[in-house]
Amino acid sequence: MTHSTTVLVVGGGVTGVGVARDLALRGVDVTLAEAGGLGGGTSGRSHGLLHSGARYAESDPEGAAECRAESTTVREIAGACVRETRGLFVQLSSDSADYFERKREACADVGIETEVVDGATAREAVPDLAPETERAMWVDDAVVYPSRLVAATAADAADAGARIHTHSPVVDATVTDGRVASVTVGGELDETVEPSVVVNATGAWAGDVAETFGVSVGMAPAKGVMVSVDYDGPHPVLNRCREPDDGDIVVPHAGETVLGTTSVPVSDPDDYEREQWEVDRSVTECAAMLPPVADADVVRTWWGVRPLYAPDEDGTDRRGISRGFTLLDHTRDGVDNAVSVVGGKLTTHRQMAETTTDHVCDRLGVDEDCVTADRQLPGADDPARLDEFVTRYDAHGETDSDVVAAAD
Ligand SMILES: Cc1cc2nc3c(=O)[nH]c(=O)nc-3n(C[C@H](O)[C@H](O)[C@H](O)COP(=O)(O)OP(=O)(O)OC[C@H]3O[C@@H](n4cnc5c(N)ncnc54)[C@H](O)[C@@H]3O)c2cc1C
Structure with missing residues (x-):
């Protein structure tokens, strides 16, 4: 026909x-x-983070501004497709203080609101955060289904x-x-x-x-792994406050927590290796921010391919x-x-x-x-x-x- x-x-x-x-x-x-x-x-198969734009503020201000505007719009039109959690950018003692400042200033330039708290205050809000938490920055991230x-x-x-x-x-x-x-x-x-x-x-x-x-x-597709673990400690979306790298985002769900991710080039989005090192690295890196996830049972893992x-x-x-x-x-x-x-x-x-x-x-x-x-x-x-x-x-x-x- x-x-x-x-x-x-x-x-x-x-x-x-x-x-x-x-x-x-x-x-x-x-x-x-x-x-x-x-x-x-x-x-x-994505991470499910509704970006406030803070993640991209210093590297891609235009993209960050777009995220800021569109995350507001998605909230308004999509109701229960979104879960309000807020987001916390976490600086550990091994992370660059200059980078934290650059991020905060770049957020201000783009119009992304931040609230900086010291490590103790951050750990009052999220008690399972690593003791090495130097300071943190609240942003308007959320979770999208x-x-x-x-x-x-x-x-x-x-x-x-x-x-x-x-x-x-x-x-x-x-x-x-x-x-x-x-x-x-x-x-x-x-x-x-x-x-x-x-x-x-x-x-x-x-x-x-x-x-x-x-x-x-x-x-130029690139794969990334997500690891969902059996950990229900209440927490916002967590981003490690450093240059984007493997295993620096932790997304809370109802009863599970999703850890990720990696970025590895693939030649075919239907045919690529799903490698254990990606899972292990995501868990280890995310556990540096939120130590209990290291011992949590892995419930499921999946990969997504970025349409770059x-x-x-x-x-x-x-x-x-x-x-x-x-x-x-x-x-x-x-x-x-x-x-x-x-x-x-x-x-x-x-x-x-x-x-x-x-x-x-x-x-x-x-x-x-x-x-x-x-x-x-x-x-x-x-x-x-x-x-x-x-x-x-x-x-x-x-x-x-x-x-x-x-x-x-
Ligand atoms: C690991 C990872 C984590 C991510 N995390 C986030 C995040 O937290 N927040 C965020 O905002 N973004 C995130 N992204 C980015 C986001 O997921 C993508 O940019 C977005 O989903 C791409 O949507 P799309 O519709 O363009 O592509 P897709 O969702 O891939 O849709 C393309 C569709 O085309 C179909 N198709 C292919 N060939 C054919 C054909 N011949 N005929 C008909 N249909 C066909 C496919 O089946 C597919 O369903 C992430 C991406 C990855 C890989």
């Missing part, structure tokens, strides 16, 4: 569903095809008219006269789709999908319109009706989607404003309903499998 659609979004991670939601709410006819369940790529966020975003898109197809991989495409004329979708959809525009939102797989329409997208984009070395084109993510219009590659959106973070997915949708709407001549920042997701304040959406879209992911109710 063949069907026409105005926009075909390929990929049902947080970016793809965000784009589908934004397009549908602007009245654009949209079809989304996802190879597996929603969020089954990187989104459902990706399965709920992805599924509720898709549900809102569907309510606005988007067709969301899971277990429907794009397997081929035909390019005629410099346009993607048709896309072959296998699996449950099993159709040929004739789109006016294709949005490639396949994250770490974006290079493979772009190849089906004859375009090269230079992805490596721009051409000449740097003349394909640069993102934001440092946090990259929007590539493949007109420059000779394909007039396809874009790829890569990079970014779970925290900033809505902004990525807005920028992508603005661009696609310009190409289509659609003059409608974005409303996604001002509109709550369906079921936002009803965890049971959110979990129904997760089941509807087969969106159960590793990150929050201890929190989000399992399918019957």
